[in-house]
Amino acid sequence: MRLFGSDIEYGLQIEGRDVADQLEDSAEVIRSLQANSVGCWDYALESPRCDLRGFSVDRLTTDPADSVWDVGRVHPPESELRSDRVLENGARLYNDHGHPEYATPECRRIADALAHELAGERIVLQAAKDFQERTGRAVKIYKNNTDYHGASYGSHENYLVPRSVQFADLLSHLVPFLISRSILFGAGKVGSESRPDVRFQLSQRADFFTELASVDTLYRRPIFNTRDEPHAEQERWIRLHVICGDANRMPWSIAMKFGTMSLVLRLLEMGDRVEWALRDPVTAFRDASRILDGSRIETTSGWTNSAEVLDDYRCACESRFRGTDAETDWVLDEWNAALEDFRTDWTRLADRVDWAAKRLMLEQFCGPVETWDAPLAQSLDLEYHNLEPQDSLFDALVAEGQTRTVIPESRILDAMSMPPQDTRAQLRAEVVRTYGEQVQAIGWRRAIISAGPDDSRVVEFPVNWETGTLSDLLE
């Protein structure tokens, strides 16, 4: 089973502070968390400017509209701003350009990946509460992807894929899937931040993608990110860095996002490709987000819709993988039922798909979509994503029993302090617990531990690690 996980950037709003303060404020929030952790992230093995197509760029582009917030300001050094922390569950918590970011430990099971993403929500919220306690300033944390003024921040999925899979095949096989999956995994958004205008759309992120494939992530964002940074043996693996997905609150959507993508990748690894030749993928991504009946994805041979495209992938996975294991069968059953519900009546998805829950909630409160008062509807949209359980509109739905609970609460609580039990994250977690201040550097692949004044030891975290303890590795 492959390694996978997510890294989520959270929206941050602090009482009495401005967006121009956000880089420093986010760092302060991260540092405020009262939790056992190790700093000194190991940047030596990172390669964000390397491209899967076999070249490197000199620099990644930045957003000129965002840069205005830095005019006249001198920020602390990058290492200080980042405020990296590796937690005792094997996760990484840090400040990414003004956003608290939580990267889950590596997982092999969907239930673990879901538990760790939800644990990340709780940990980031706890950091905000600890900040509030220390400073007296009220903090709001949002798990969403937009500020409605043109700024977007990411919720990324990461999947380890054998390097033997060809880039061209990955691109052609995955892009139609990534574009069409908004009907099941879109978080929903009131309004738009690109043309054409729309009152409500399925995806929070589709407005912000202008390229098909690129190594950039901050500006001129691509549907397919070509960053070549495997966090594993370079010659054996690539890490598929999916940046075009939405930040989900619904556990079902998070679980199914991981589950369906893992199966779609397995298809390709077994030599099966699903073929949909899109006329213009960037336009198709926006169309697929905007048209609720899904009737607007243009291929080179005519028009189709998202449900039809997704069902094509589902059928291929069904015939290949049915009966593999209980987890796979769960994904296949749920995929089929959700597409059936979408075709029959989208309100049937409101217990497990964010955009459907949000749209139904807004229609019941504000009336038909064409009558919505835009500022109020956008504010309600935003508060759906608030992580504070006593204020969040999403959590009100949870409290009323109107959302599906996919895993027990105990799994989420465990994930706040324990790594998955079958990946190399166990080793990272054990290093944090055991070596603390002796750790000179730590990352996804290794830790460097000081054993004396001029003596340090490198501990590698193997990709194929499943069971054992750190002492097994050190023997």
Place this chain on the structure above:
Amino acid sequence: MAPVINAERRERDLPIPERKPGEDEGPSKRDVRKPQGDNELLRRMRKVDPDQAKKYRQRSGE
């Protein structure tokens, strides 16, 4: 406000990795304040500042 849930909702949980007996004891979902009389969702929606989204500005991420 009418409930948003539909009657034929499926409730099959995601298969989870096995644990030792007793390890999955505890609450099945998060302890969020339960509805008190009035519809909780409606109560929260009425409390939302209509200008909250206008005031919400963020740095571009990733």
